[in-house]
Amino acid sequence: MDREFLIDLFSSFGPVTVRKMFSGHGISVDGINFALSLRAGLFFRADEITIPDFEAEGSKPFQYSTRAKTVLVNSYWELPARLFDDSEDFVQWARAALAAAQRAKVRKRPKKAAAKKVAPKKRPAKKAAKKTIRRVGKATRPP
Numbered sequence: 001m002d003r004e005f006l007i008d009l010f011s012s013f014g015p016v017t018v019r020k021m022f023s024g025h026g027i028s029v030d031g032i033n034f035a036l037s038l039r040a041g042l043f044f045r046a047d048e049i050t051i052p053d054f055e056a057e058g059s060k061p062f063q064y065s066t067r068a069k070t071v072l073v074n075s076y077w078e079l080p081a082r083l084f085d086d087s088e089d090f091v092q093w094a095r096a097a098l099a100a101a102q103r104a105k106v107r108k109r110p111k112k113a114a115a116k117k118v119a120p121k122k123r124p125a126k127k128a129a130k131k132t133i134r135r136v137g138k139a140t141r142p143p
Helices: 003-009 050-057 086-108
Strands: 015-019 026-027 032-038 041-044 061-066 070-078
Touching: 003 015, 003 032, 032 086, 041 086, 050 070
Parallel strands: none
Antiparallel strands: 015 026, 026 032, 032 041, 041 070, 061 070
């Protein structure tokens, strides 16, 4: 899917940002990525709330193969093919995907520490030992 097709596809959803990513494009709203367009298809962000909808449609999670194994990415699921022809349902699914991405972002926010960390005290630098230079002169003998 090329960039222009994706912009047209999401036009009834609202303005989206489409950026090159991996072997395809990432689709986001306000900096929150909620869809991926890759060679394998279009994938929407999913979570425990939306995964049952994808399963009911017979969709599968995104997966890719490495030399050693096949990696399953359960947070992105393939968009059901029927939604490409149904703009109203497409918009509902896109909104649900954006909501799932927003929920994931909230969960990943770092928790603020209850107490401020105190910086460790700096050790004073060791003072260099003063070297005493002794001048050795010629001793004079009495005549």
